[in-house]
Amino acid sequence: MNRLRQVAAALLLPLLLPLLTAGCATPGMGTTEGGIPVVTTHTAKGQDSRVLFLVIHYTVADRAQSLHILTEREVSAHYLLTDETPPRIHRLVDENRRAWHSGVSGWKGHRLLNASSIGIEIVHPGFRKRPDGEREYLPFPEAQIDALIPLVRDIVARHQIRPERVLGHGEVTPAYKEDPGPTFPWHRLAAAGVVPPLPGLAQAARVAAQRATYEAALPDAAWFQQQLQQWGYVIERTGQWDEQSRRVMMNFQMRYRPALYRGDMDAESAALLWVLNNPPPAPKAAP
Ligand SMILES: [Zn+2]
Structure with missing residues (x-):
């Protein structure tokens, strides 16, 4: 009936x-x-967007291949930012639906972030292999970042995504991803106010002071694992500086200290982590 x-x-x-x-x-x-x-006479106050995260990627493939892969295969993203002049933004998946961009991902207790994130793919080759076998990550054109920032700002504002939840794919899937890589200009997104300020720039004095402390005595693997986990990365606290720890640290360094990202433990990375996890006390409001 x-x-x-x-x-x-x-x-x-x-x-x-x-x-x-x-x-x-x-x-x-x-x-x-x-x-x-x-x-429809009653609307609940207690509600928010299902979208908690924004995840940024590069495609590796060129524009035509990227469009093909992201529309015809078992992977997708909500938006694809092209490398045309000027860049264009394709919407491939409605924001109310789940795009398949983040795989086995996690951040601060949240898992499988496809269900709770918007994904943006940027047409970009990633890196090329130098003759010595090392990867050379390629820069992002200014125009692409100029087009990306308003899109990020728009999405973040509509879903009330916290700035620290705008993340790189490698940060949420460190085991096998590193996009958008060390050349992605997080400082430009920070200057635009869509991600938190980078501690190396915004809190240089605090970082320098902590660095001196850690240069005198470098914390151990267990300390680094605890600090990385506290900030949000999914990491097993094994007490050993193992491959999974190196992958997480590499992705942390690509974002916060892109000049050197081998995934090693060092005093500067320790200081950056500590400053992130210990923000300065908020100024007291006037009585
Ligand atoms: Zn990706």
């Missing part, structure tokens, strides 16, 4: 809609998208 009603409602709705929109709509009544009548 219910099913019959649903079918009847679905069939009748297109016929009734012109009448409803012509001024016969009952105040306080609406329908679901499927045509089920609902009362």
Whole structure:
């Protein structure tokens, strides 16, 4: 019977809609998208967006390949920012739906972030292999970042995403990803106010003071693992500086100390981590 009603409602709705929109709509009544009548007089205060994170990627592939892969295969993103002049923004997945961009990801107790994130892919080659076998990460064109920042600002504002939850793919999937890599200009996003200020720039004096402390005595692997986990990275606290720890640290360094990102423990990385985890006390409000 219910099913019959649903079918009847679905069939009748297109016929009734012109009448409803012509001024016969009952105040306080609406329908679901499927045509089920609902009362709309009460709206709950307790609600927020399902979107908690914004994850930034590069595609490695060129523009045509990126579009093909992200629309035809089992991977996708909400937005694809091209490398044209000027860059264009493709919307490939509606923001209300889940795009498949983050894989086995996590951040600060949250897991499988596809369900709770918006993904932006940037058409960018990533890196090229130098003759000596080392990776050379390539810069991002200014115009692409100029186009990216307003998009990030728009998404963050509409979903009220916290600035520290705008993350690189490698940060949430450190085991096998490193995009958007060490050349991604996080400082420009910080200057635009869409991610937190970088401690190496905004709190240079505090970082220098902590660095001196850690140069005198470098903390051990357990300390680094605890600090990285506290900031949000998914890391196993094994007490050994193992491969998973190096991958997490490499992604941390790519963002916060991009001049050197081998994933080693060092005093500067320790200081940056400590400053992130211990923000300066907020100035007291005037009485
Ligand atoms: Zn990615």
